[in-house]
Amino acid sequence: MELEFLIEKTALVLVLFVLTLTIAAYSTWAERKVAAWLQDRVGPNRAGPFGLLQPLADGGKMFFKEEIIPSGANKYLFIAGPSLALLVSFLGTAVIPFGQNIEIFGRVVPLQVTDINVGILYIFGVVSLGVYGIMIGGWASNNKYSLMGAIRGASQNISYEIAMGLSIIALLMVTNTLSFKEIAAQQHGWHWNVLYQPLGFLIFLICAFAETNRVPFDLPECETELIGGYQTEYSAFKMGAYMFAEYINMFVSSVVMAVLYFGGYNYPGMDAVNQALGPTWGPLIGVGVMFFKIIAFIFFFMWVRWTVPRFRYDQLMDLGWKVLIPLAIANIVITAIVIVGFDLFNKL
Amino acid sequence: MSLFYVVAFLSIIFALLVIFTKNPVHSVLYLIATFFTFTIHYIILNAQFLAVVNFIVYMGAIMVLFLFVLMLMNLNTDTEPMKSTLLKVVGAIAGGCLLVTLIGSMKTLSTASTTAMDNTGIGLVENLGKVLFSDFLLPFELSSILLLAAMVGAVLLAKKENKTA
Numbered sequence: 452m453e454l455e456f457l458i459e460k461t462a463l464v465l466v467l468f469v470l471t472l473t474i475a476a477y478s479t480w481a482e483r484k485v486a487a488w489l490q491d492r493v494g495p496n497r498a499g500p501f502g503l504l505q506p507l508a509d510g511g512k513m514f515f516k517e518e519i520i521p522s523g524a525n526k527y528l529f530i531a532g533p534s535l536a537l538l539v540s541f542l543g544t545a546v547i548p549f550g551q552n553i554e555i556f557g558r559v560v561p562l563q564v565t566d567i568n569v570g571i572l573y574i575f576g577v578v579s580l581g582v583y584g585i586m587i588g589g590w591a592s593n594n595k596y597s598l599m600g601a602i603r604g605a606s607q608n609i610s611y612e613i614a615m616g617l618s619i620i621a622l623l624m625v626t627n628t629l630s631f632k633e634i635a636a637q638q639h640g641w642h643w644n645v646l647y648q649p650l651g652f653l654i655f656l657i658c659a660f661a662e663t664n665r666v667p668f669d670l671p672e673c674e675t676e677l678i679g680g681y682q683t684e685y686s687a688f689k690m691g692a693y694m695f696a697e698y699i700n701m702f703v704s705s706v707v708m709a710v711l712y713f714g715g716y717n718y719p720g721m722d723a724v725n726q727a728l729g730p731t732w733g734p735l736i737g738v739g740v741m742f743f744k745i746i747a748f749i750f751f752f753m754w755v756r757w758t759v760p761r762f763r764y765d766q767l768m769d770l771g772w773k774v775l776i777p778l779a780i781a782n783i784v785i786t787a788i789v790i791v792g793f794d795l796f797n798k799l
Numbered sequence: 800m801s802l803f804y805v806v807a808f809l810s811i812i813f814a815l816l817v818i819f820t821k822n823p824v825h826s827v828l829y830l831i832a833t834f835f836t837f838t839i840h841y842i843i844l845n846a847q848f849l850a851v852v853n854f855i856v857y858m859g860a861i862m863v864l865f866l867f868v869l870m871l872m873n874l875n876t877d878t879e880p881m882k883s884t885l886l887k888v889v890g891a892i893a894g895g896c897l898l899v900t901l902i903g904s905m906k907t908l909s910t911a912s913t914t915a916m917d918n919t920g921i922g923l924v925e926n927l928g929k930v931l932f933s934d935f936l937l938p939f940e941l942s943s944i945l946l947l948a949a950m951v952g953a954v955l956l957a958k959k960e961n962k963t964a
Binding site for chain 2: 590598629
């Protein structure tokens with residue numbers, strides 16, 4: 452029993468790890484393809500069919516480039532920055548349920564590495580740690596542009612974390628649990644949380660863009676003002692680590708949004724499909740649906756990047772503090788009133 | 800139990816490093832590591848909610864602000880103002896007084912009477928929330944007023960500076 456449990460979890464972690472890496476690598480390819488498509492170009496098409504080997508070529512290039520550590524930099528922290536960014540970005544998917552329990556070789560396996568009962572807060576904590584990679588790297592570079600980028604990253608993350616937390620509170624009032632497994636199970640069929648929390652989802656989405664430092668909130672690496680922001684001094688794979696961490700963060704945010712608001716592995720008519728296909732293939736369809744949602748969100752991230760111009764820094768702060776936080780608080784109040792109202796109505 | 804000793808040892812080591820490192824930014828980073836070991840302590844005690852809140856609030860928010868301020872000030876050992884010997888002596892005496900007080904208060908505590916809690920689920924969100932909003936409602940609300948007062952005070956201070964500038 453113990454050994455089987457270990458094997459099961461190890462396999463799940465490994466699959467998740469490889470999957471995350473693959474999706475992050477192919478996100479770089481997809482980003483260029485999407486950009487090319489939106490701008491009426493061809494995009495990468497040299498390495499392999501449709502340029503599908505492009506991520507490998509890029510990765511190889513990153514590995515073989517010269518590593519430069521500036522003489523004025525703080526050596527250990529300079530290396531710690533990108534390592535931390537990459538490490539922290541991997542932690543998030545541990546609490547995500549990727550599907551219903553699935554039967555493999557007569558054994559029921561939950562498609563979730565661990566179900567801690569404070570799952571949402573765990574994700575929240577991991578996200579808030581992500582900023583250390585940027586801050587440490589930016590400061591250790593000993594370059595004023597890097598420092599400016601790091602400081603922008605920190606203030607932006609802190610500002611948008613508040614609105615994100617408030618939007619999650621409204622969601623928790625609907626779900627009554629912090630566990631991802633239960634939240635996903637509650638959205639059975641078409642009872643997706645986005646239907647109950649449309650405003651909360653909008654706030655969460657905007658904050659997710661800010662937390663992942665994606666356009667239109669990529670002020671920490673704004674190249675027209677700060678050269679490269681916190682990654683100005685980085686070269687070779689350390690820069691690659693930062694870039695990779697950004698794409699992994701994008702994947703994790705997409706996963707979280709898919710599970711919290713868009714039903715995760717649930718889809719209308721899933722009961723009939725599960726009955727028809729049995730306990731192995733039925734849940735697998737759910738996993739497919741989940742990944743379809745995740746990829747749709749990733750596409751949305753890219754779509755926005757190539758459509759919307761970058762915010763100015765004061766606009767970014769104004770949006771965070773003066774628009775999103777009041778909206779999120781209003782959302783909490785409205786949600787509370789509606790829930791209490793329904794309770795009273797049901798009692799009558 | 801052995802896990803506790805390892806983590807406790809790490810906590811003390813990191814806490815000492817906070818004091819003994821010359822560079823203020825390193826100091827803050829060690830403090831973050833110290834808080835991380837505290838999070839592990841909470842998890843060992845099965846206080847999951849407290850662990851995660853400690854993680855989010857202390858490691859994720861407060862220490863980011865510390866780091867933020869320190870990086871902005873960009874303190875170096877060269878520019879750091881030298882403290883006079885008088886200040887050092889006063890600091891040592893004040894610290895010594897605190898130590899004596901702490902030891903005195905520890906002596907009155909009877910450590911032998913601590914009993915293992917039967918309800919191991921007390922640290923989980925649901926139970927904690929129920930306790931906070933029933934038994935400890937008044938202190939809980941009072942502390943929130945305290946936080947509000949601090950927030951208003953901070954805003955007021957920032958406003959004042961704006962006017963004179």
